[in-house]
Amino acid sequence: MSRTTPEARPFSARTMTFVREQFAHLERDVHGTDRLFFENSGGSLRLRAAAERALDISLSPDSNSRPTRVARGLARVQKQGEEDLLAFFGGHRDGALLPTATASQAMFALVRVITDHVPGTNIVTTALEHPSSYDACTLHAERTGQEFRVAPADQGTGGIDPRAVAALVDAGTSLVSVIATSNITGAVTDIAAVVAAVRAKNPEVYVVTDGVQYAPHGIIDARAWGVDAVNIAPYKMFGDRGNAFTYLSPRLAALPHDKLAAAGSDTWAVGSSAPAVYAGFSAIVDYLAAVGDTAPGTDRRSALVAGMRAVHAHEQALLRTLLDGTDNQAGLRRLPGVHVHFADRAATLPRDLIVPLTFDDLPCTEAVRAYEERGVIVYERVASSPYSERILRAVGLEGVVRVSPLHCHTLEEIERFLRVTQEIAEKGRAGE
Structure with missing residues (x-):
């Protein structure tokens, strides 16, 4: 046994x-x-179920922005998917969702927006970051003339000590990027502790976290963690490739960003949506709810x-x-x-x-x-x-x-x- x-x-x-x-x-x-x-x-x-439901929805030729009966059904599928994503992230209802083709694409977009609009003299990240966040921070630190600071890994644990990150933060830090789980060592970062430690030194610093590897194994709680953004990729958590989602805090969502002129100020999706990817994610949430075996009517x-x-x-x-x-x-x-x-x-x-x-x-x-x-x-x-x-x-x-x-x-x-x-x-x- x-x-x-x-x-x-x-x-x-x-x-x-x-x-x-x-x-x-x-x-x-x-x-x-x-x-x-x-x-x-x-x-x-x-x-x-995730693949089958997404395929079923993707076969419809209708646009979910039209007033027809089928289109209204597709709009409901997307709305349910968005609600399921907010529930999964544990985020504020007034936060925003950024749908992208990949989680790496989202990380580059977030870092660019923050470095464009948040004044600062340095960016802090860690040695364990996925290349999408590490390279995005490197690129935009150089572009904006900010110092690039890297917190070392703990060679005994294979993880990141929150104190090592906080030690690099000062009043000039605009952005901290820290991974939730290393996809090589398996070490889990105490994100809430990182956020508390860095905001004790700079209350206004923006914190983003790569949640891609963590998402299939643990509970994401963006609000409790206090982060401004966390991304996931459904292909790492039982879904299909070709789509990813990022939760944005209200203050990050409000920063100027690429969008259509007619869209709301906190809208980050650009162009026509794909209800099928939301249907696939709802199937994942249905599955997790079934594994939890909670009573009918549980939120x-x-x-x-x-x-x-x-x-x-x-x-x-x-x-x-x-x-x-x-x-x-x-x-x-x-x-x-x-x-x-x-x-x-x-x-x-x-x-x-x-x-x-x-x-x-x-x-x-x-x-x-x-x-x-x-x-x-x-x-x-x-x-x-x-x-x-x-x-x-x-x-x-x-x-x-x-x-x-x-x-x-x-x-x-x-x-x-x-x-x-x-x-x-x-x-x-x-x-x-």
């Missing part, structure tokens, strides 16, 4: 069965080949929060099992020739279900191929990649095998992964 804590509770058998029925290609790839897909940090397994925010809590608890049980194993199989911490990084603090600091590991006798790229040969899909993040180099070296590594299951996986599948890992390590030690 698995070793769990009060915060790590596997789904009941009934919930586990329901969850697994909702996902496409969970046990077999598109060619029908059996596999474990433990590469959900690169995207995620897809909810059938949307409470229902999806209950679902995310159940998801988080199950994923923490999977994480504990990956690290510590079961009665039948040793965990990663006890496998000779295998090193799981930042695991020593996993019991005391928040971590998402992302495990970076290395082998003594096998380069990361070769290890990833060895996993695939055994029916397991993981991914290497190596310093030779421009997308990974800065982040890896910030935490003192040259490469890792990134292991990222999802809540639809079972404890038995974690055991299978551990057996495969042990086999790969043994063959590597034997020089095979």
Whole structure:
């Protein structure tokens, strides 16, 4: 049996069965080949309902801005999607939503607007940022003549200490950008603590957070966090690629920005909307509400929060099992020739279900191929990649095998992964 804590509770058998029925290609790839897909940090397994509902809506040729019966139905679909997004973000009703094709596109747009209209002498970010936020801050700091300041990563935890960010903030700081979860180390940032620390030094500073990697695993609460913006990408949380959403605080929404002249001052969507993407997101929220198993009539925010809590608890049980194993199989911490990084603090600091590991006798790229040969899909993040180099070296590594299951996986599948890992390590030690 698995070793769990009060915060790590596997789904009941009934919930586990329901969850697994909702996902496409969970046990077999598109060619029908059996596999474990433990590469959900690169995207995620897809909810059938999200894709099917989006497709159904996208087939309609009608414009949702027209007065016809079908068009009014499409407008209701979009309105429900917008309400579901606000519920998911936990934001103010008077905040705004920015729909874009990608979360990276949104981050560049936000940083440009803030640096154009908020006076300052410096921008602060962290060494663990995704390239979309790090590069946006670099670009616009240079463009506006502001100093670019980077808070270091904690090499012991693989995360960001709020004090390290606050230490770089002063009265001239216009913008702080901080990631909610590292997509390489799995460390979760205490965003509320970062906001409190930086606003103690500069109450007017704008704070934006990249919530893309965090969104599938934890509860976003933009209002409680105190951030001015947080972005998500549905393809990382069981939905389709090609769309992303960002919540904007009322004061950020009010800054001058690209919009049509006839649009409201807090409207950030430019051009015709796509009701299908909102339908897909509502399907995700429906799913999370069902996982939460709340009473009929429960408000949307409470229902999806209950679902995310159940998801988080199950994923923490999977994480504990990956690290510590079961009665039948040793965990990663006890496998000779295998090193799981930042695991020593996993019991005391928040971590998402992302495990970076290395082998003594096998380069990361070769290890990833060895996993695939055994029916397991993981991914290497190596310093030779421009997308990974800065982040890896910030935490003192040259490469890792990134292991990222999802809540639809079972404890038995974690055991299978551990057996495969042990086999790969043994063959590597034997020089095979």
